[in-house]
Amino acid sequence: MTNNETLKRRRDAAVPRGLGTSHPGVFAERAKNAEIWDVDGRRFIDFASGIAVTNLGHAHPEVVAAAIQQAQQFSHVCFQVTPYEAYVALAERLNDLAPGMSQKKTIFFSTGAEAVENAVKIARAATGRPGVIAFSGGFHGRTMMGMALTGKVVPYKIGFGPFPADIYHVPFPTPYLGVSEDDSLAAIEMLFRADVDPSRVGAILLEPVQGEGGFYPVSASFMRALRSMCDSHGILLIIDEVQTGFARSGRMFATEHFGVEPDLMTVAKSIANGFPLSAVVGKAEIMDAPHPGGLGGTFGGSPVACAAALSVLDIIERESLCARASWIGERIADRMAVLALHDNGIGDIRALGAISAIELVMDGDPGRPDPARTSALVAAARERGLLLLQCGVRGNVIRFLPPLTIEEALLDEALEIIAESLAETVAVKTLA
Structure with missing residues (x-):
């Protein structure tokens, strides 16, 4: 039987540990635009885009058709x-x-x-x-x-x-x-x-x-x-x-x-x-x-x-994707700004078009990065069906990289998952 668990065991045995993976328990089976389905049938909203690769989403039909036509020649x-x-x-x-x-x-x-x-x-x-x-x-x-x-x-x-x-x-x-x-x-x-x-x-x-x-x-x-x-x-x-x-x-x-x-x-x-x-x-x-x-x-x-x-x-x-990138970035930054009013762990919000990110710190202090909460946020979002990427020299930044073709409803769903995951990680940190 092929599932995430068995594939992970095979991966660990066949692939060197030096090849790190952000979401090692999610083996992709298929993808379309801003969504990925794993081999267990779970569906995820993709805010990674293969690390800023699929700006036009997964399996864009025109791009696929162009590649097939050339491969046939x-x-x-x-x-x-x-x-x-x-x-x-x-x-x-x-x-x-x-x-x-x-x-x-x-x-x-x-x-x-x-x-x-x-x-x-x-x-x-x-x-x-x-x-x-x-x-x-x-x-x-x-x-x-x-x-x-x-x-x-x-x-x-x-x-x-x-x-x-x-x-x-x-x-x-x-x-x-x-x-x-x-x-x-x-x-x-x-x-x-x-x-x-x-x-x-x-x-x-x-x-x-x-x-x-x-x-x-x-x-x-x-x-x-x-x-x-x-x-x-x-x-x-x-x-x-x-x-x-x-x-x-x-x-x-x-x-x-x-x-x-x-x-x-x-x-x-x-x-x-x-x-x-x-x-x-x-x-x-x-x-x-x-x-x-x-x-x-x-x-x-x-x-x-x-x-x-x-x-x-x-x-x-x-499709005027430059303009749409600016709209996506503004939508993300505006929602993060609202969340930051109630969460002083969001130390900074950055966006240039759809190149957007939040930096997580302790008690609003830029000198106190919070990589542990950042990792917890990635895990909490994944459990809710959203794939995020952690980055930064201090390991405390979440970068948002949705496809520029993401449907508006999916973007809003992803932003709600981020809000829920931020709330959960605050609660976990308080209990700890």
């Missing part, structure tokens, strides 16, 4: 052997959509970490400089370079070093935690004086809204200051839009909120709504810096994934 030939139109057409679309007026070029890979690695390669080839500056709390992947750039030790980096050299970290601006924009900029200037000459730095890399770090957004003023700093030192600005792209922020890319043009931009996750695909999009002259053969990968730009991604872009535009 061919599923793989390798662009480095015989190129194909879907790759070129998708590159053209992304070049037109990318922020800024400069001419752009795009290359495709399979994962977000792969895109980040190649953005660093391109930056080093273009500048002749090895150094890269990243930020505390940032997450850029689990490859060796990705881990080096990631600003969180546990669980991503512990026991896996040494990491590539010439990587430097500075504090990410998080006013709620007492780190101002000026603090972050001053830390970069101190880095230039104490650790690395700016003439050796090829790129500064950051997420416009930190994902694993806790859904902290940067401000337009900080992004403009960073752009100015990069320009003054001949440093490239790389924006990691892996989690924030494709309408979730209320714009096609979160960078558009800040009025700044990146030199290079990494995208992945929801680009193909569940099919493995990532890309580096950048200024044409920078993208052309590596020599022929220096970039690529056997599965990069899968024709099936490219076909799906072209469909995704059509749907985002036709």
Whole structure:
């Protein structure tokens, strides 16, 4: 008999423990839009979206149809052997959509970490400089370079070093935690004086809204200051839009909120709504810096994934999903604000479009994170049929990632479950 319990035993015996799972007792059997059914027949509202991958919901019929049509023609030939139109057409679309007026070029890979690695390669080839500056709390992947750039030790980096050299970290601006924009900029200037000459730095890399770090957004003023700093030192600005792209922020890319043009931009996750695909999009002259053969990968730009991604872009535009993301984010933030009036454990509410989160603390004190209650909230919501994700350097943030196509009734049901789960965890904590 196949059920969650037997599958979990098989998983524990066959799959290494290093592959963590947020909801280990929920084995998905089928999914549609914002709902998942497990092998025991239980139904869940999905507020994870495969970690911001299924922005258009599960099994969107148009995306599925596009993938099937391409698979019936061919599923793989390798662009480095015989190129194909879907790759070129998708590159053209992304070049037109990318922020800024400069001419752009795009290359495709399979994962977000792969895109980040190649953005660093391109930056080093273009500048002749090895150094890269990243930020505390940032997450850029689990490859060796990705881990080096990631600003969180546990669980991503512990026991896996040494990491590539010439990587430097500075504090990410998080006013709620007492780190101002000026603090972050001053830390970069101190880095230039104490650790690395700016003439050796090829790129500064950051997420416009930190994902694993806790859904902290940067401000337009900080992004403009960073752009100015990069320009003054001949440093490239790389924006990691892996989690924030494709309408979730209320714009096609979160960078558009800040009025700044990146030199290079990494995208992945929801680009193909569940099919493995990532890309580096950048200024044409920078993208052309590596020599022929220096970039690529056997599965990069899968024709099936490219076909799906072209469909995704059509749907985002036709269904005005950027505007809907803003509506979803406002709906969530408004409900959380009402709950916060009666629950001083909700220390902060953040939302940029549908990139929204709450931070749980003790007695309203930002300096007293409450990861235990955060874990309890995830468990309580799951028991009621809602899948949530915990994140943050301190483990005390709940990030809300519903599909942008979620039905209004399901969104309201999920928000009611969160309210009930918050009340339950307060009661449990009081009893404890």
